[in-house]
Amino acid sequence: MGADQTASNRMTEAGRSWLTVRVAMPDDAATVSHILSAASAHLRRKGYEVWSEPEVSETTVAPHVRDGLYYIGFEGAEAVGVFRLELRDPVFWPEMPDGSSAYLHKLAVLPSQQGRGRAHALLRHAVGIARTRGLRFLRLDCMGGRPKLRAVYEGFGFRHHSQKMLGAQVFDRFELAVDAADSVS
Numbered sequence: 001m002g003a004d005q006t007a008s009n010r011m012t013e014a015g016r017s018w019l020t021v022r023v024a025m026p027d028d029a030a031t032v033s034h035i036l037s038a039a040s041a042h043l044r045r046k047g048y049e050v051w052s053e054p055e056v057s058e059t060t061v062a063p064h065v066r067d068g069l070y071y072i073g074f075e076g077a078e079a080v081g082v083f084r085l086e087l088r089d090p091v092f093w094p095e096m097p098d099g100s101s102a103y104l105h106k107l108a109v110l111p112s113q114q115g116r117g118r119a120h121a122l123l124r125h126a127v128g129i130a131r132t133r134g135l136r137f138l139r140l141d142c143m144g145g146r147p148k149l150r151a152v153y154e155g156f157g158f159r160h161h162s163q164k165m166l167g168a169q170v171f172d173r174f175e176l177a178v179d180a181a182d183s184v185s
Helices: 002-009 027-047 060-068 117-134 148-157
Strands: 010-012 016-023 070-075 079-087 102-109 139-144 161-168 168-178
Touching: 016 117, 027 060, 027 070, 027 079, 027 102, 060 070, 070 117, 070 139, 079 117, 102 117, 117 139, 117 148, 139 148, 148 161
Parallel strands: 102 139
Antiparallel strands: 010 016, 016 070, 070 079, 079 102, 139 168, 161 168
């Protein structure tokens, strides 16, 4: 874990505050689930379907937490955001060669902490992890038809790569060249 541990302990500036980001530990599964559930419920109230309750339940996220895929961002002692980072994504990015990219999933910030640069701080940290691992790209996907979310990613420096259909749902795919991300990390 050497280089990853260094990246995980790094503090990331978020506007006027700092977030400490670390790998979620097995006993953090409830915290990860809580943040994902709160963010999902908040978006649902605004008319956006993101993740189902079973999809973000503690039972569902616990194996990913145990595998070291989730990261938690803290302001002081308060967990305020999470993301999952994987090295393969055969569902959304099957054509990409192994070892070229990190794939960001389930980026979420507590509703009470949104609008304060927390998402960008978590994104900067994900870029740092990808760079530490020697990967060329940070890639992500999101449901199509989400202009505000798209603006967040494009405002950070991601470029729209393509769309992908899964069943009847359109997903937008975004990528960020890690070596070009010096201004954001």
